[in-house]
Amino acid sequence: MDEFLAARMQMGVSLGFHIVFACIGMVMPWFMFVAEWKWLKTNNPVYLDLAKAWAKGVAIFFAVGAVSGTVLSFELGMLWPTFMEHAGPIFGLPFSWEGTAFFLEAIALGLFLYGWNRLNKWVHLYTGLVVGIAGVLSGIFVVSANAWMNAPAGFDWVNGQAENIDPVKAMFNKAWFSQAHHMTIAAFSATGFAVAGVHALLYLKNKLEIHAKAITIALSFAAVAALLQPISGDLAAKNVAKLQPAKLAAFESHFKTTTRAPLIIGGIPDVENEDVKHAIKLPGFLSFLAHGDFNAEVKGLEEFPREEWPPIPIVHYSFQLMVAIGMFLALLGVIFLAGRLKWKHWLGKKWWMKLLTIATPLGFIAVEAGWIVTEVGRQPWIIYGIMKTRDSLTPMPGIQYTFYTITAVYLLLSFIVIWLLSRQIRLLQSKYLSND
């Protein structure tokens, strides 16, 4: 394997692994917080069991998220030293704030997990809230740093050196807001559907109150998030159209610059002949989505030299997959809210539980696809328009081997976590069944 490809794959595996744990680690505390709050208000012990069970999940996901995040903070320099040497002083500010947020999260989590019998119950509840807020903040900071790579700001690039550095401008770059809300909402949606899906599967086996309550809490977050996500996605895409037209063209495999550009749904991009086969094309819709006008001109890939094209097929497929899942989850969100407001009997039905079970992994598949869209879509640049990814690669040979090692470690870890959680769930399940 080529060194450069190996390094990119290692980065991809490490980020792809970390992001799942990071999302769950920042969203699940909100669920456990609500569960505990419900317990304090209703005195129903089921809520307490739920809060405690979820807290265990949070502890496991947070720990793995923390170690994989630590690894990433080193890997950036081990794989892309030239990038970090130049970019560190510019885009590092959000990381310094993220450090504080993450620290606070770790401290609050320690208090929450081990403080059940030591803290006043309202103080305990409050520590749960702090975990949630600090988690979301640290997520936003990290995404803001990533956004800078897409929309570099706060410096002048003179002869391969950064001058006139303004870290604040860099932090609040033009992409930070759209990426931050899109990612935060995605995390709530993905985690919510994943948690609800697992409980739905268990509910199908045994109709326990705890699962019904769990589904309601998780979906209350997820449904709102899933409904907001198309709006957020639309804003994000409009921003990409403005800042990174080549990336937007890759989303849609849009080769020729045209007005009334069609929205391409599905299809197989043929990069050689600059065409998309077997796709549904809705004339004018891409123009509308990108610029708010059916007749607007949308720049095609032809505007850019070929060596500056991102890999088209993978970006195209990932984008289509992300949007498709987003739409499906939004539909589930509508059903849930309709069920809550009017058709209450829907939410106990078998078909609904089955739908939720199917949706378990979908949110995270969309999150991964979305990151492929962002990261691969930015290629060949590591700092958009400024520095190429290839030029920042470490000179150390043999990156294939570090890539294999890291991949093996994370695969193993994934299996252990899944196995561990299934054991925990069985334990919870058996506790309730023996009580009946």
Next chain:
Amino acid sequence: MTELNFAILTISLLLYVLLGGADFGGGILELLTRGKASGIVTRAIAPVWEANHMWLILVVVILFVGFPTVYSTVLTALHIPVLLVLIGIIFRGSAFTFRHYDIEEVTPKAIYSAIFRYSSLFTTFFLGVTLGGIILGEISLDHNNGFYAIYIHPWLNFFSFSLGIFLVVLFAFLANIYTLGEIKEEVHLRRFTRLAKRMILVLVFAGALVFVAAELDGHSLFYEFYHSPASIISVVLATIALPFLWINLNRNNRTWVRITAAFQTIMIVAGWFAIQFPVVVKMKEGPDLTIQNAGAPPETQFYLLIALVVGVLIVFPAMGYLYKTFKFKKGISSEI
């Protein structure tokens, strides 16, 4: 400002050694006592270990924001030992959490424990090796040199390995000292006091080994030490504190034991800094990386400093509350 940021970096590193180091040492201690300490160690570190490891993240962040050349140079030349440290961190952190949260069964627990213990040892050792590579001054990124000269030689030497050993002993010693405060049973108390005394002797021996290894690698630590009054003072203070530590161990005065051990560790780190300052990374050829020539521009240092100061103001009280809740109350934990 650059100096202030560097000072915060130093303090973070010191706190990582004192707090995170004791966590690593916990695993090593379990290994030494063949698992007899595992309940006590878990009890002592479980609520605080996540927070303790944040210091490392802080160190890394300050490095790549404030001292980017140091970050990129170290991670390029010492890629291999750092990778080994990272793999150790992954296994250690995960195994510790899994051991704690998995349901009670003998075999998985034993496996988690074994991974936790050996990876604690492994990670600490390579952390020391990495530090050794930074201090020794064999780093050279000249591409005319071969793979071995650039990526292996800077850390594969007596000095780096002796520092690895020293760090293992130091961390185990710190863990031992902290653990003393968590013990209620008389039998364990006597056992761990005895172990602590033995550990002091091994620590002195390991420290001497570092000096000898440095001579073997042609890096005269004796000479530099001799010419730096500040480092002589710190080492003398650390040595004077030894009998004091011994007496307090005998009297079972746990608070003073902890304070003395922490003081000695601070003095060791201070002694090292006094020799090194203002060099951060010693290079084989060309100018060394110093605080000044490796520092980011002043705008960056300014905003970094603000973030760090605000961070400290938020984190320290919270950290204090965490420790107050779990560390200084009697009868920790049936609930853990």
